[in-house]
Amino acid sequence: MANELLIRQSSPGPKHTPSPLLRRVPSWKKLLYLKQSYPDNYTDKSFLSQLKRNTTVAKYSYFNLVDDFCLILLYISSLLLVVLMFSGIYLHRWNSILPTIVSSIFSILGFGIVQIYDKSVKPSTRPSQSSELNLKSFILIIFILLILSPILKSLTKSAASDSAWALSFALCLCNTIFHDYSMNSSFIHGKQSQQIFSQYKPILSTNISLSNAIVLASRLTSTSQVFFFILFAVQINILLPLLDFNIRRLKLHILHYSLLFVLFNLVNYLIFTLLGSKILIYWFICVFFIVFGMPSYFLFLQRYKNELQGPWDMHKPIINKN
Amino acid sequence: MVQVYFPNDLIKLCKKSKEIDHFLIGYKFNRIYIVIQLLDTAVDFNKLPSHLSDLKIIGSISNSDKPVDNDYDLHLSFDTLPYFKSSVNDSFIILFDPPKFRNLEYFSIEPILLQSTGRELLTSDQASLINKLNVIDPITESPNNDKNSFISDDIILEKINLSLKVRLELKAWMHENSENQSHNYHSVDQVIQNKIINVIVFLVSLLQTLIIFLIWLINYQIKSVSLVSISKVFRQLDLRLQQLNYFPIQFLCYYNKNLLYGGSKLLYELKLPIFNSNLNINNSNYINLFNTLWLIFNDIMFGITAYRLIFDNYERIIPVLHEGVIQKYLFSEMLDVISWVSVKHPAGFKLNIKLGHFMGDLYSWTLKFWKFLVNDSIQNLSPDFKFKLFIAVKIFLKILCYGGGLSFLIGFCIDIINALTVHIYCFYYTSTKIYKRQLDIIKSLFQLFRGKKYNVLRNRIDNLNNYEDDDSSLEIDQLLLGTLLFMILILLLPTVFAFYLMFFLMQLTVLLAINFLENLQILVNFTPMFVILLKLKNSNRLQGGIIFTFLKMSNHSSYLKLSNKSLSYSEIFRDFFKIFTDSKTFRDTLIQFFLQGELISIKHNYEMKFHYLMLPEVYEKTINIWKYF
Numbered sequence: 003m004a005n006e007l008l009i010r011q012s013s014p015g016p017k018h019t020p021s022p023l024l025r026r027v028p029s030w031k032k033l034l035y036l037k038q039s040y041p042d043n044y045t046d047k048s049f050l051s052q053l054k055r056n057t058t059v060a061k062y063s064y065f066n067l068v069d070d071f072c073l074i075l076l077y078i079s080s081l082l083l084v085v086l087m088f089s090g091i092y093l094h095r096w097n098s099i100l101p102t103i104v105s106s107i108f109s110i111l112g113f114g115i116v117q118i119y120d121k122s123v124k125p126s127t128r129p130s131q132s133s134e135l136n137l138k139s140f141i142l143i144i145f146i147l148l149i150l151s152p153i154l155k156s157l158t159k160s161a162a163s164d165s166a167w168a169l170s171f172a173l174c175l176c177n178t179i180f181h182d183y184s185m186n187s188s189f190i191h192g193k194q195s196q197q198i199f200s201q202y203k204p205i206l207s208t209n210i211s212l213s214n215a216i217v218l219a220s221r222l223t224s225t226s227q228v229f230f231f232i233l234f235a236v237q238i239n240i241l242l243p244l245l246d247f248n249i250r251r252l253k254l255h256i257l258h259y260s261l262l263f264v265l266f267n268l269v270n271y272l273i274f275t276l277l278g279s280k281i282l283i284y285w286f287i288c289v290f291f292i293v294f295g296m297p298s299y300f301l302f303l304q305r306y307k308n309e310l311q312g313p314w315d316m317h318k319p320i321i322n323k324n
Numbered sequence: 325m326v327q328v329y330f331p332n333d334l335i336k337l338c339k340k341s342k343e344i345d346h347f348l349i350g351y352k353f354n355r356i357y358i359v360i361q362l363l364d365t366a367v368d369f370n371k372l373p374s375h376l377s378d379l380k381i382i383g384s385i386s387n388s389d390k391p392v393d394n395d396y397d398l399h400l401s402f403d404t405l406p407y408f409k410s411s412v413n414d415s416f417i418i419l420f421d422p423p424k425f426r427n428l429e430y431f432s433i434e435p436i437l438l439q440s441t442g443r444e445l446l447t448s449d450q451a452s453l454i455n456k457l458n459v460i461d462p463i464t465e466s467p468n469n470d471k472n473s474f475i476s477d478d479i480i481l482e483k484i485n486l487s488l489k490v491r492l493e494l495k496a497w498m499h500e501n502s503e504n505q506s507h508n509y510h511s512v513d514q515v516i517q518n519k520i521i522n523v524i525v526f527l528v529s530l531l532q533t534l535i536i537f538l539i540w541l542i543n544y545q546i547k548s549v550s551l552v553s554i555s556k557v558f559r560q561l562d563l564r565l566q567q568l569n570y571f572p573i574q575f576l577c578y579y580n581k582n583l584l585y586g587g588s589k590l591l592y593e594l595k596l597p598i599f600n601s602n603l604n605i606n607n608s609n610y611i612n613l614f615n616t617l618w619l620i621f622n623d624i625m626f627g628i629t630a631y632r633l634i635f636d637n638y639e640r641i642i643p644v645l646h647e648g649v650i651q652k653y654l655f656s657e658m659l660d661v662i663s664w665v666s667v668k669h670p671a672g673f674k675l676n677i678k679l680g681h682f683m684g685d686l687y688s689w690t691l692k693f694w695k696f697l698v699n700d701s702i703q704n705l706s707p708d709f710k711f712k713l714f715i716a717v718k719i720f721l722k723i724l725c726y727g728g729g730l731s732f733l734i735g736f737c738i739d740i741i742n743a744l745t746v747h748i749y750c751f752y753y754t755s756t757k758i759y760k761r762q763l764d765i766i767k768s769l770f771q772l773f774r775g776k777k778y779n780v781l782r783n784r785i786d787n788l789n790n791y792e793d794d795d796s797s798l799e800i801d802q803l804l805l806g807t808l809l810f811m812i813l814i815l816l817l818p819t820v821f822a823f824y825l826m827f828f829l830m831q832l833t834v835l836l837a838i839n840f841l842e843n844l845q846i847l848v849n850f851t852p853m854f855v856i857l858l859k860l861k862n863s864n865r866l867q868g869g870i871i872f873t874f875l876k877m878s879n880h881s882s883y884l885k886l887s888n889k890s891l892s893y894s895e896i897f898r899d900f901f902k903i904f905t906d907s908k909t910f911r912d913t914l915i916q917f918f919l920q921g922e923l924i925s926i927k928h929n930y931e932m933k934f935h936y937l938m939l940p941e942v943y944e945k946t947i948n949i950w951k952y953f
Contacts, residue, residue, distance in 0.1 A: 139801035146805055150812065157815040160674040205775035205788060208800070209807040216811045236804065244800075 054311040062304065067297035073183045073246075074292055076262050079269045080242050081174055081211075084235045086272040088218045091231060094276075098230040105237045109245065110140075116248045144233065151229040157220040166221050173214040181207035181243075204243070211239035326415040328398065329358040329484060329886070330406055331422045337362060338385065338402045345386035348398060349494070351483050352382045357398055358480065360487045361494060376493060407879045415881035418872070422487045423888075428607045428865050430485040435868040435891060438608050438855060438899075481870070484886075528572060529950050535569045536944055556735035556742075557724070559930070563849070564728065566939050567616050569946050574613040576949060607865065612938060615854035623729030623848050630733055631725035635718070654744065655695045658830075662687050665822050675819040683823055687751055694747040731848045738841050745834045752831040753923065759824040760921030762813055769810035772803070828918060835910060835926060842926075846903055850936060855896050863890035899936060907932040 030038060030046040090096040158166050182204040215235035219228045242265075249258045266289075273282045338346070346362040360379070383398025385406060399409040408415060423429040542551045542558050551558040634641065664670055666684025667677060705713070724732045771777050771785060779786045859866050868891040875883040910926045917924050940946065 142801045143804055146808065150808060153812060156676060156678045157812065160669065160677050162674070203775075203788075205803060206773070208803060209773045209775075209810075212804055212807045213811050216808070220815075240800070240804075 050312075052313045056307055056309050057311055059304070059307050059309060062301060064297060064301060067300060068293060070183075071293050071297050072262060074178075075289060076246060076265060077181055077183065077243060078178060078292070079262075079265045080238050081177060082269050083265065083272065084215065084238050085170070085174065085218070086269065086276055087234065088231065089276060090272070091227065092221060098227050098234065102230040102234040102237075105234055109237045109241050112245045113241075113248075116245065116252065119252055119254070120248075143236065147229055147232055151219075151225050151232070154216055154220055154232070155222065155225055155228045158217065159220070163221060166217055170214055170217050173210050173217065177207050177210045177214065180210065208240050212236065215239070326408075327356045328400075328406070328415070328417045329356070329480070330417055330419055331359060331487060332419055333422060334359065334362055335405065335419070338406070339404075345384060347381050348383040348385055348400070349379060350382045351378060352380070353480065356480060357382050358483050358487075360483075361491050376490065376497065379490065379494070405883060408881055416884055417881055418884045418886050419875070420484060420886035423485055423864070425485065425489055427862070428610060429862075429888070430607075430867065431481045431870050431886065431888060432867045433481065433869060435895065436608055436611075436866060438611060438852065438891075438896070525950060529947060532569060532572065532947055535565050536947060539565050539569065539943055556738040557732055560728065560731050560735040560845070560849075563933060564620070564731075566934065566943055567620070567937065569943055570937075570939050571613065571616075573940075573946055573949050574609045577609045607867070608938075611855060611858065611865075615852060616937070618854045619849065619851065620729070622853070623731050624726065625729075626848065627725035627729035627731075627733055630730055631721060634721070650699055650744065654747075655691065655699070659688055659691060661826060662691070665826050670822060673818065673822065675822055676816055679816055679819045680822075683819070687823070690750065691747060698744070729848070731845050734841050734845045734848070738838055738845075741834065741838060741841075748827065748830045748834055752827040755820075755824045755827045756921055756923055759820055762817060762820055763921055766810065766813050766817065769806050769813070772806040773810055824921070828924075831924070835924070839908070839910070839926060842908060843904055846907070850900060850903055850933070852896055852900055855891075856893075859890060859893075859896070864888045866891040866896075868892065868895060903932065903936055 027039065030040055030044065030048075032046075032049070087096075087098075087101060091098045212232075212235075215232050219231045219235075222228050222231060242261075246258060246261060249261070270282060270285070273285055344364060346364060348357075348359050349361040349363055350357060350359040352358075359382070362385070363381075383400065385400040385402055400406045401409050405419075406417060420431075423431060539562060542562055544550055545553075552562045553559075662684050665675075666680040666687075669675065702710075721733070721736075724736055768778060772788075775788050776785045777788055778784075855866065867888060869889045871887055871889040873885040873887065875885055877883070906929060908926050908928045910924055914924060916922075934941075
C-alpha cells in the first residue's frame with residue numbers, strides 16, 4: 003500500500019538526556035509563555051513530532067472492494083429488471099401477473115426466513131426495524147395501490163410516450179446516484195459495523211424508485227396491469243435491497259451471493275430476449291468495469307490522500323462573513 | 325446688522341410728502357425694525373389699548389439736514405427709497421407689500437396645508453442635512469440670542485401680516501381719542517337680519533341632523549356588514565354626506581374666527597386628521613370648502629350629461645349590454661374557454677384529460693346555473709313587468725345622476741360589475757383554494773420525498789433519521805403512501821394550474837376594470853380644481869413660503885424685496901396623485917400572490933380619502949357648532 007501511516011508515536015516534547023555539557027542551555031519547550039534563550043525564528047527538531055498523516059484513512063483489500071462493488075451491480079440489476087419487465091409488458095404484451103406472483107412469494111419467503119433466523123440468532127434483542135416489514139404494511143400497500151391504480155393509469159395519458167421515457171431515465175439515473183449502497187468493507191471487522199448496519203435507510207432512493215414505477219405504469223393500458231406492475235416494481239426495487247441488506251447483516255453470505263447470481267442472470271436473460279446479444283455484450287462490459295475496474299481505480303486514487311492532523315487547531319476558511 | 329422692514333405703500337406716501345418729517349410707528353425686536361405706519365405728530369403711546377400695547381415710535385424719517393434731536397434709534401432719509409442717515413454697515417432694508425388679510429393673503433414660512441395623506445417621514449437624506457444645518461448654524465436654534473436675531477421668524481412675519489389691521493385699529497383709536505364718541509345702536513335692519521339668520525341656522529341644523537342620521541344609518545353594521553361596505557354607491561353617498569356635514573364648520577371657521585382661535589373644545593372633539601393652529605388653517609378651510617363645492621357642482625353637471633347620453637342612446641346600449649356583454653363575453657365565450665382548457669389541450673399543453681373534464685364540468689355547470697339566474701330569469705318576465713322595471717331603473721338613475729352626479733353613476737357601475745361577475749369571483753375563489761391546498765400538500769410531501777420533515781415545534785426541517793430509535797419514525801408503508809400521493813399531485817398540478825391561471829386572468833380583468841372606474845371616481849371627487857384657478861388668479865393666496873429678492877445696494881445697505889412664493893403645481897398635485905396609488909392597491913404583490921395561491925383583491929384605504937379632504941373623524945359632533953352661537 004502506498005499510503006502508509008506516518009505516525010511517530012513519540013511522547014510530547016523531545017527526549018533528551020541531561021548531559022553535563024548541555025546543562026547550561028535548557029532544552030526548548032513548545033510553550034509561548036516561557037522566556038527561553040532561543041531566537042524567535044528557532045525551530046526545534048521536535049516541532050512536528052506530533053504531526054500525523056492519514057490517520058482516518060483505512061486500508062482496503064481489493065477483494066473486499068469487489069465484494070462491495072457487487073452491491074452496485076445488484077442494485078442496477080434490480081432497476082434494470084423492472085425496466086426490462088416493463089418493456090416486455092408494454093411492447094410484447096407479457097402478462098404482468100405471473101412475475102408479480104412469483105416475486106411476491108419470494109419476498110414473503112425471504113422476509114420470513116430472515117425473521118426466523120433473526121430470532122434464532124439474537125432472541126434477546128429486538129430486531130431492527132428494517133426487517134419489521136410486517137403483514138399489516140404489506141396489505142396496506144397492496145390495497146392503496148389497488149385503490150389508486152385507476153388514477154395512476156390516467157396520469158400521463160395525454161403526454162407523449164417519449165417524455166415518460168425521458169422522465170423514467172432521469173429518475174433511474176438519480177436513483178443510482180442517490181442510493182445508499184451501505185458498503186462497509188473498510189470497517190467490516192471494526193466495532194462500528196453494527197452501527198452502520200442500523201443506519202441503512204435509503205429514503206430518497208425508495209421514493210425515486212416508486213416514482214419511476216408510477217411514471218412507467220401510467221403508460222399501461224389496463225388497471226390490473228398498472229396494479230401488478232407497481233407491486234412488482236416495489237418488491238424488486240425496494241424490498242429486494244432491504245432483504246439483501248438483512249441477509250448481509252445476518253452474515254448469510256451464501257444466500258447473498260446466490261441472490262446476486264439469480265438476479266444477474268435473470269437480467270442477462272431478459273436483455274438477451276428483449277434487446278439481442280449485442281446489447282448483452284455491452285452490458286457485460288459495463289458489469290466488468292463496475293465490478294473489477296472501479297475498485298482498482300478507487301485503490302489507485304487512495305495514494306493521493308494526504309490528510310494532516312496535529313495537536314493544533316485547524317484553520318477553517320470563513321466564507322460569508324456577513 | 326440692522327434690518328428694517330418697510331411697507332411699499334408707505335413709500336408712495338413719502339413720495340407725496342417729501343418735505344414733511346414723519347415718525348415711524350412700528351415694532352422693534354433687538355435690531356429688527358418693522359415699520360407699520362407714518363405719523364406726523366408724536367402721540368402718547370402709553371395710553372394705547374392692550375392689543376396695540378407693543379406698538380411704539382421706533383424712529384423718524386426726514387429729508388432735512390438738521391441734526392436729529394429725538395432719542396429714537398432709527399433715523400432714515402428718503403429719496404426714492406428710504407435710506408439711513410448715518411450709513412450703517414451690514415444694513416438691510418426689506419420692502420414688502422402689506423398683505424391684505426381680508427383677502428386671505430399673508431406671509432408664512434410653512435406652506436399652506438390643503439390636503440394631507442398622512443404625516444411624511446423625513447428621509448435619511450433630509451435628516452442628515454438638517455443635522456448638518458444644526459451643527460453649522462447654531463444661531464437659529466436660540467431665538468433669544470440678542471444680537472443675531474436676523475431671521476424672519478414667525479413672530480416677525482405675524483407682525484407684518486397684521487400690519488394693515490393694526491393700522492386700522494390705530495386709526496380708529498386716534499379717531500376715538502379725538503372725538504370721544506361711541507355709536508352703539510341697533511338699527512331695525514340688524515334685528516331683521518338676526519331673525520333671518522336664526523331661521524337659517526335652525527333649518528341648517530335640522531338638515532345636519534338628518535345628514536348625521538343618514539350617515540349613521542348607512543354605516544350601521546349588521547354582523548360586521550354595512551351598506552357602505554358592500555356597495556360603492558353607498559360608499560360614495562357616505563363620502564358626500566360627510567362632506568356636506570362638514571360644510572357648516574368650514575364655512576363658520578372662515579367667518580367667525582373665534583371658533584378657530586377661541587380655544588373651543590369643538591374642533592378638538594371632532595378629531596380632525598390634521599390640525600395646525602397656525603394662520604393658514606383658516607385659509608385652507610376656505611379653499612377646501614370652495615373646492616368641494618365646485619367639484620360637487622361639476623359632478624352633478626357631468627351626471628346630468630351622462631344621464632342624457634344614456635337615455636338618448638338607450639336603444640343601442642341595451643342590446644350591447646345584454647347580448648354582447650352578458651350573453652357573449654360572460655357566458656358563451658367563457659364556456660368555450662373552459663372547455664378549451666379542460667379537454668382540448670390548451671396551447672399544446674398536455675393536461676390530464678380526466679381531471680380536466682371533471683373540473684370543466686363543474687365550472688360549466690355552475691356557469692349555466694348563473695346564466696339561468698341572471699339572464700333567463702329576466703328574459704322570462706312578462707313585458708308589462710319589464711316595462712315597469714325599466715321605468716323604475718330610469719327613475720333610480722335619474723335620482724342618482726341629478727342628486728349625486730357622475731361619481732354616483734360610476735359607483736353604481738362598479739356595483740353592477742361586481743354583481744354580474746360574481747360567478748367569475750366564485751370560480752377564481754375555488755380554483756385558488758384548490759391550487760393552494762395542492763401546493764401546500766406538495767410542499768410537505770416533497771420534504772418527505774427527500775427524507776426530511778418539518779418540525780413544527782422548532783420551526784425547522786429535520787431529518788427523518790433523527791428519531792431512529794423512536795417508534796415515531798416513518799415505516800416504509802407510510803413512506804410509500806406519501807410518495808404515491810406526491811407523484812399523483814405533481815402530475816396533476818399542471819391541470820389544476822391551467823384552471824387557476826384562466827380564472828386568475830379573468831378576475832384580474834375585472835379588477836382592472838373596477839380599478840379604472842375607481843380612478844375615474846377619484847378624478848371627479850378630488851381634483852384640486854379650485855386651487856389651480858386660485859393659483860392662476862391670485863397666487864399670493866397659496867402660501868408656499870417666503871422669498872427674498874435682492875434689489876440693489878446703495879449707501880452700504882442692501883435692498884431686499886419680501887414676497888410670497890406660491891405653491892408649485894407639483895406641491896398642489898402631490899397628495900392628489902398619492903390618492904390614486906395609496907387609497908387602493910393590489911399591484912405590488914400581484915405575482916407573489918399569484919404563485920403562492922393567495923387571493924388577490926383591491927385593498928382599500930377609505931380613511932385616506934377622508935384624510936385627504938380633512939374631514940373630521942367624529943361626524944356626529946359637528947352639530948355642536950350651533951352651541952357657539
